[in-house]
Amino acid sequence: MIKKKLLYIFIITAVLVGPIMYWLNSLWGVSILKLANIELLKYIMTHDKFLSTATAINSALYIIALVKIFTMKERHKDNTNEQVKTTKNEEVGPSFLNNTSQSEISKWENLYGSNNTPVNQNTPKQEDVQPLQSQSEISPSAPVQQERQNEEVQISVQPKNNAEQPRPVSENIVNMPESVTARDVYKNMINDIILDNGYTNMGAQVIANTDVDFVSIAESDTLILGLISTETGEIIANEISNSSDDAPSWFTNEHKFTSPVWEIKNVANIVQNMINEVLPEDNGIVIKPIVVLPSATVSNFEDIHSKWEEIGVDVVRFMNHSELPNLTDVLPDKKGTEVLESYKNFVDTLMKYFKQKARKIPAKKVG
Numbered sequence: 001m002i003k004k005k006l007l008y009i010f011i012i013t014a015v016l017v018g019p020i021m022y023w024l025n026s027l028w029g030v031s032i033l034k035l036a037n038i039e040l041l042k043y044i045m046t047h048d049k050f051l052s053t054a055t056a057i058n059s060a061l062y063i064i065a066l067v068k069i070f071t072m073k074e075r076h077k078d079n080t081n082e083q084v085k086t087t088k089n090e091e092v093g094p095s096f097l098n099n100t101s102q103s104e105i106s107k108w109e110n111l112y113g114s115n116n117t118p119v120n121q122n123t124p125k126q127e128d129v130q131p132l133q134s135q136s137e138i139s140p141s142a143p144v145q146q147e148r149q150n151e152e153v154q155i156s157v158q159p160k161n162n163a164e165q166p167r168p169v170s171e172n173i174v175n176m177p178e179s180v181t182a183r184d185v186y187k188n189m190i191n192d193i194i195l196d197n198g199y200t201n202m203g204a205q206v207i208a209n210t211d212v213d214f215v216s217i218a219e220s221d222t223l224i225l226g227l228i229s230t231e232t233g234e235i236i237a238n239e240i241s242n243s244s245d246d247a248p249s250w251f252t253n254e255h256k257f258t259s260p261v262w263e264i265k266n267v268a269n270i271v272q273n274m275i276n277e278v279l280p281e282d283n284g285i286v287i288k289p290i291v292v293l294p295s296a297t298v299s300n301f302e303d304i305h306s307k308w309e310e311i312g313v314d315v316v317r318f319m320n321h322s323e324l325p326n327l328t329d330v331l332p333d334k335k336g337t338e339v340l341e342s343y344k345n346f347v348d349t350l351m352k353y354f355k356q357k358a359r360k361i362p363a364k365k366v367g
Contacts, residue, residue, distance in 0.1 A: 005069055012065045016058040023051055027319070029189040039180040182230050186294050187213055190228070190318065193327065198334030199224065200344065205351045206358040208270045210263055213292075215351065218334035220343040221283075225268055226290040227260045235296050237261070237304045239311060252296075261313045264289040268312075274350065290330065291315045297322040 024030040028044050035041070045052040191201050191214060199216040206212070207225075216224040233252055239259060241248040248259040268289040275285055291313060298304065298315070301323045308315050317324035 008069050009066070012062060012069075016062045016065070020051070020055050020058060023054075027051075028185075029192050037180065040185065043180060043182065043185060182295075183213065183228055186228050186230070186292070186318065190214060190226070190292065190327065194224070194331070196335075197328065197331050198337050199331075200339045202347060202351060205355065207267045207351070207354045209358050210267050212264075212267060215347075217339055217344060217347050218332070219337050220340035221285050222332060222334065223271070223285060223287045223347065224290060224331070225264060225271065225287060226292060227264045228292045228294065229260050229296065231257070231293070232295040233297075234299045235293070236300055237298050237315075239304065239307045260291045261308060261311060261315060264291055265311055265313050271350070271354075274353075278350075288330075288332070289313045290327070292318050292327060293322070293324060294318040294320065298324065 021032070024044070028048070030040065030044065045055065187204065194201060194214065194216045199218045199222075202215040202217060204211065204213050205215045212225055213228040214224070214226040216226075218224075231250075231252055236251045237259070238250060239248050239261060241262075247262050249256045250259050268287050272287055275283060275287075279285070289312070293315065294317075297320070305315075314330040315324055316327045316330055318327050
């Protein structure tokens with residue numbers, strides 16, 4: 001029955017839990033190792049109504065199925081025990097007496113007969129204290145039955161002792177991050193996609209007092225600089241400023257904010273100038289600035305995308321179905337290539353320089 005129980009549990013787990021895990025991994029990039037991150041799961045459930053509804057239904061069905069499996073198991077076990085006890089009693093009694101010779105019976109009578117055990121009428125009856133202790137009433141099958149009863153008592157007591165043993169406190173402690181933001185979730189998922197396309201991630205960096213969400217390199221001549229805007233809803237993009245000193249602004253229904261296209265382009269220009277100062281002008285390094293909009297759509301995309309091409313910044317979508325191009329469509333394909341170690345060391349030194357320089361002035365938050 002244990003094998004059947006495990007088989008039933010495996011089947012319902014595959015049917016009810018498997019699709020949920022597949023959805024989390026394929027759409028949200030959540031592996032089994034990340035399931036302990038409660039904050040991450042809460043964020044995903046609040047933003048994916050279909051997943052939260054399916055998880056609630058499947059969880060209820062899963063619990064009901066487990067209860068039915070365990071209940072069926074216990075009932076079957078009780079019936080089996082009763083049948084085994086009945087069979088043993090039948091085998092121990094009649095079979096023993098039928099197959100025993102007269103000499104063997106006389107030996108049992110000499111050991112357990114009433115003549116060898118005088119009974120005192122003034123003493124209390126032992127039947128009230130310990131059943132089956134009066135030797136005159138003990139049958140040849142009594143030792144076997146008593147031994148079986150002792151074994152049943154030991155078996156029934158042993159799980160109780162195991163259940164009372166407390167688990168170490170250290171096993172019940174789970175290290176959880178203090179908070180997980182939408183930006184953190186998008187960073188992790190985008191980093192995985194960039195890795196799959198042959199890039200090496202340098203992590204988030206501070207360049208020109210601006211928080212750049214991801215910096216990635218490939219081979220010896222490609223440098224990706226990316227910003228993630230966590231704005232939601234519809235956006236009206238604007239890349240024309242009132243003066244050269246003012247940055248252009250984007251607008252939502254609730255507020256306006258500095259254009260991330262202008263910010264990442266400004267960062268790319270500063271990095272390009274620094275590279276040209278350190279390396280020869282024909283160094284061949286290509287800097288590709290990208291702005292990612294995971295949860296927003298651009299209302300005036302048809303009017304503004306030509307301006308983005310002129311500026312040299314790609315504005316892409318991620319996990320949505322807006323008119324923007326997909327992130328993977330604008331990334332140069334670097335699958336099967338390796339990053340030159342000297343190039344990686346150079347970019348790492350460059351990022352450390354910008355980070356150290358940015359300590360004097362607080363970095364700006366984007367999106």
